[in-house]
Amino acid sequence: MDEHDLTCQELVELVTDYLEGALPETQFKRFEEHLSGCHDCHHYFDQMRFTIRLVGRLSESHLSSGAKDELLDLFRDWKKELPEQEKPENLEE
Amino acid sequence: MLTIEDADIIQGLRRGDESVFASLFDGYQNSLLRLALMYAADQRLAEEIVQETWLAVLKGIHRFEGRSALKTWIYSILINRAKTVAQHEGRYNNLTLSLDEQPESNEPSVPVDRFHPDDDHPYPHHWLNGPSDWGDLPEDKLLSDETQKVILAAIDGLSPNQREVITLRDIEMLSSEEACNILGISESNQRVLLHRARAKVRQALEGYLER
Numbered sequence: 562m563d564e565h566d567l568t569c570q571e572l573v574e575l576v577t578d579y580l581e582g583a584l585p586e587t588q589f590k591r592f593e594e595h596l597s598g599c600h601d602c603h604h605y606f607d608q609m610r611f612t613i614r615l616v617g618r619l620s621e622s623h624l625s626s627g628a629k630d631e632l633l634d635l636f637r638d639w640k641k642e643l644p645e646q647e648k649p650e651n652l653e654e
Numbered sequence: 655m656l657t658i659e660d661a662d663i664i665q666g667l668r669r670g671d672e673s674v675f676a677s678l679f680d681g682y683q684n685s686l687l688r689l690a691l692m693y694a695a696d697q698r699l700a701e702e703i704v705q706e707t708w709l710a711v712l713k714g715i716h717r718f719e720g721r722s723a724l725k726t727w728i729y730s731i732l733i734n735r736a737k738t739v740a741q742h743e744g745r746y747n748n749l750t751l752s753l754d755e756q757p758e759s760n761e762p763s764v765p766v767d768r769f770h771p772d773d774d775h776p777y778p779h780h781w782l783n784g785p786s787d788w789g790d791l792p793e794d795k796l797l798s799d800e801t802q803k804v805i806l807a808a809i810d811g812l813s814p815n816q817r818e819v820i821t822l823r824d825i826e827m828l829s830s831e832e833a834c835n836i837l838g839i840s841e842s843n844q845r846v847l848l849h850r851a852r853a854k855v856r857q858a859l860e861g862y863l864e865r
C-alpha cells in the first residue's frame with residue numbers, strides 16, 4: 562500500500578470495505594485516523610450509514626399478495642402424490 | 655450446515671404438513687415477491703415467478719441435500735427463474751456482461767468535481783463543498799414515503815448486478831457469504847457492487863433531502 566495518508570477522495574471509495582471489515586490493517590488505521598480528523602468525511606460516512614438504514618426500511622413495506630389460498634390448494638394436490646413412505650405413520654391409515 | 659429450524663421445516667414439508675408450508679409461505683412470500691420484482695416487468699409476472707418458485711420448492715424438497723441454508727436454496731430457485739423469465743422478456747441483457755469486466759469499477763462514488771483537484775491546494779483531493787449532517791434533518795422527512803420513493807427509484811436505476819446485491823444485502827439482510835452463493839460472484843466483486851449501489855442511492859438521497 563502507498564505511504565501517504567488517505568485523501569477524502571480515496572476515503573469515500575473505502576466505506577463499504579471498511580464496514581465489511583475487508584480493509585487490511587494499515588488501511589483500516591488510516592481510514593479511522595482520517596475519519597476522526599475530518600468533519601466532511603465524517604458526514605459522508607454518516608450519510609452512507611443513514612442510506613443503508615433507510616434502504617433497510619424497504620423490507621418493512623408489505624407487497625400485497627392474494628396467492629396464499631391458491632398455493633395451499635396446490636400444496637394439497639402435491640401432497641396427494643407423495644410416496645406412501647413419506648407420510649407420517651399411523652396417521653393416514 | 656442446516657439449522658435445526660431448517661431441518662424441521664424440511665421434514666414437515668416432506669411429510670406433507672400443511673401448517674409447516676403455510677408458515678413458510680408467511681415468512682418468505684413478501685421477500686420472494688420483492689426479489690421477483692427486481693426482474694419482472696410488473697406485479698402479475700412477479701407473482702407468477704413466486705408461484706412457480708413455491709412449486710419448484712415442493713418438487714425439489716425430497717432431493718434437497720441441505721448443502722446450503724434453506725433460505726439460500728429458495729432464493730436461488732427464485733432468482734434463477736426470474737432471470738430466465740426476464741431474459742425472455744428482454745429485460746435482463748446487462749447481466750450477460752461478464753462480472754470480471756466490472757465496467758463500473760472506475761466510476762467514482764462521489765463526482766470528482768466535489769473535490770479539490772490535484773496538487774494546487776494545501777489539501778489536495780479534499781472536499782470542496784462537504785456533505786451536510788443528515789442528523790440535523792427532521793426525522794419526518796428522512797422517514798417519509800417520499801424518501802422511500804426516492805430510494806426505490808434510485809435502486810431501480812442501478813445496474814442489474816448492483817440492484818441484486820443491494821437488495822439481498824441491505825433489504826433482505828443476507829450475509830455477504832449468502833449473497834455471493836446465490837449470485838455466484840466473489841466477495842470482492844460483491845463489495846464493489848454493493849458500494850457502487852449504496853453510493854448511488856446516497857447521491858439520490860442527497861439530491862432529494864438537501865433540495
Ligand SMILES: [Zn+2]
Pocket residue numbers: 568569572595599600601602603781
Ligand atoms: Zn476527509
